[in-house]
Amino acid sequence: MTVEGTRAKARVPLFVAVRLFAAVRRSGALWRCGVTVPPLGWVWQYLSMPDSAANGSASAHGTAPAVELHNISKGFPGVIANRDISMTVERGTIHAIVGENGAGKSTLMKTLYGLHQPDSGTIAVNGTEVEFSSPSDAIEAGIGMVHQHFMLADNLTVLENIILGAEPAKGGVIDSREAARQITELARSLGVEIDVNSPVAELGVGQRQRVEILKVLYRGAKTLILDEPTAVLVPQEVDELFENLRRLVDAGTTVLFISHKLDEVLAVSSRITVIRQGTTVGTVTPAEVTRRQLAEMMVGSDLPQPEPRTSEVLDRVRLEVNNLSVSRPGRRDLVHDVSFAIRSGEILGVAGVEGNGQFELCSALLGREHSSGTVAIDGKDVSHASVRDRKNAGIAYVPFDRQREGLMLTSSLWENNLLGQEEKFSKYGFVNVAAARAACREVISRFGVLTPNEDVPAFALSGGNQQKLVVGRTMSMNPAVLLAAHPTRGIDVGAQAAVWEEIRTARDAGLAVLLVSADLEELLGLSDRVIVMFEGSVVAELSPRDATPELLGSYMTGAKVAAR
Amino acid sequence: MTSKRNVIDTLPRPVVTLLSSLVAVLLALAICGVLLLVTGKDPLAAYRTILETGLTGNKLLEMLKRSTPLMLSASAVAIGFKMNLFNIGVEGQYLFAALIAAEFASRISAPPVLHVLLTLMVASAAGAFWASIAAMLKITRGINEVISTIMLNFISLSVMQWLFDNYMRDDSDGGLRVTTTEIAPSGQVPDIVDGRLNGMWLVALFVVFCYWLIVFRSKFGFRLRSSGLNSTAAQTSGIAANRMIVVAMLLSGAIAGLVAMQSVVGEEYAYGPQATPTGFGFAGIAVALLGRNHPIGIVVAAMLFGFLDSTSAVLQLSGIPNSIVKVIQAVVVITVVIVNEATSRYMNRRTAEQTAAALRTDKVGA
Structure with a gap:
């Protein structure tokens, strides 16, 4: 039996012991009993050292x-x-x-x-x-993994988040100083400065990601x-x-x-x-x-070549928004005093880091969220209209989250395609099933939805095909104003080009588009104008010809504010 | 094992559903058999008694008769279920409606068919009115309908007692009668089979058919089901959530209003606290659950419950506690819920697999 083998075996009961102590410690029971816990931390550290380090032979596995x-x-x-x-x-x-x-x-x-x-x-x-x-x-x-969606506790500090679940113990107490030292050292190896005592809630997205990386490194990844x-x-x-x-x-x-x-x-x-x-x-x-x-x-x-293509923007204003705000009592406005107009044949891009009011802006325009200010579609004031009235006035929406806002996952594709169009496919109050099915088949073939037939439930399709169905449904309604939130999120390159083409064709036919996208290339390639949202406000308006990703980035982070 | 999986895999969806319900009922019978054994009774003898007495002509008619209120109550509950609205208040709604309709029918005179139709309409209106209170509380104050409808059940009983005692009780023969005034013959629904099966059974079947037509075939029904499946998506597509809540609740209450009408216009020709049956509001929840909110399922489940109920008196005579019938009903509901969940998981997996397989072969072909 080698030294490594013994150490590996010793790890298991010790691991249990450390966990047990950690649990008891957290409950505070030991404090009340006045028991001192032996410093298991260093034993644990020795036992969890990589075998090579313990052997002192770094080249144990060669290359x-x-x-x-x-x-x-x-x-x-x-x-x-x-x-x-x-x-x-x-x-x-x-x-x-x-x-x-x-x-x-x-x-x-x-x-x-x-x-x-x-x-x-x-x-x-x-x-x-x-x-x-x-x-x-x-x-x-x-092996450590940093997930796309961060898994941090907002109200704990950086330090607490990093050591959570692997707290270094000293005499039964979390050895914060030792942890802080280790983390600072790790951070230095990353080349970042981080205040381990600041609450995660105060950090930006980039810093949070660094905390996630440090957390993984701290566990010895x-x-x-x-x-x-x-x-x-x-x-x-x-x-x-x-x-x-x-x-x-x-x-x-x-x-x-x-x-x-x-x-x-x-x-x-x-x-x-x-x-x-x-x-x-x-x-x-x-x-x-x-x-x-x-x-x-x-x-x-072979790839389809996405080319920027200009179109003739007509003078007719199709969507006019004035001083739109979405407020929450006691909090900063989710959308603050936003005004813009989109003309016939125009695509207005909305840039911004997710969560800066784009979602609430779309909800308010759709009539799903209460807002102040005015909204007019084709000159008709719909500021106080219901979702259905606004839809009838010509607004259509490709949702941020197709599964939550756009689909009934257990229902068949044709029923999903019918959602929002049931007026069109009904006669005397009854659904014309044959017509609804035919309409769905058309969307399937026009947008290349990969499915055996229109009876398949939506959950059986891949995300990209679900998105194609949702986009297809929206476009087949022949809207006057399209709110497109991440219309090509999660779909393959070929389908992406097809969706772009559909949006452009509709734009050329006089559609006004509000395009929210995290893909700056898509945004700059499609839009005629781009506005940048930061903390609910529009902080800049640019022409895609002048907007570089870097410039957009500095507006998106609030580093730069332009006078409009 | 694999061959068995393959056989099930090829069965069409309705057959799988039917089989799974059958399995659930058999499972329930097995569990109740164990219960009977534990209590020292012979389960086989009990089940034989149930079958032998239940399958006679008269008992089968009784089964149909007993299924009438269950079908109505289950449809009322199922409309709510279809949009994630839990109408636990069917009990209060139908009792209130029974009193109002009985009083109404006894006070008017009209030609035969019209008299009955008017009475049923009043019952529906009264049920819908009582349900609308919960709907209004929900959309104006955000009060959960489960709580409000349960509370309204108690309020309904108190209001009825007050109305009945003070205004609607028939005291023409010195306070001996504890019912409303008897409805004139023109307002009475005749029996299909004399003394065994009342015409209200056909009305109940018709209501279940309407339930199917409205919920599964109409534009409104599509909106209702969409709201139940994904309320966010439904609202985003332009379906007004509050309006759906009100309409669904009113419809549910309107059907609930008819639950006791077999007794009021078909048997007793009056309402009375003792004469009018209670408990159908809750039995309806079980029947809707067992029938998976599907019209055919509701009819079959109502008949199963009616069948079990019809045999309970005979069981008592054979020395088997008739409460075993209630136990079987309760256990069936539990096993059905479990088996349903397992079946739907299996079906979802199968659908996903078959879709993926179909796409793979398509791709090879292309």
């Missing part, structure tokens, strides 16, 4: 790759499974995994993080084959999985994140970076694995490929 996946397959009902995925992630590199939404990136990463088990295939970490039955196994093997880390960041924050990651990698950490933003991937990673329809297409280095080649690997066919 074995940080992670190797061999022929991983994983099946789920209704979603594209992983099929025969093999890839090798070298230690101390940033390795990107790219693929369209629904290609199976997340499934693969969940397998690697122990959230579920593969149907077949093997995983090796540092050259040794492993089997993860839960994320705690993965953490123990030095040597391989970091980042799931779409840049989705929530503005361009400046993305640059900072990449700088942090480069430092981490220099210090020997391995980063697995999931994304579908190709420019970022090409800029930051040293190797790129492309996944398409659940399986690996290939692994390349950024030097070998252009952005376009990479995109074609992702899609598996």
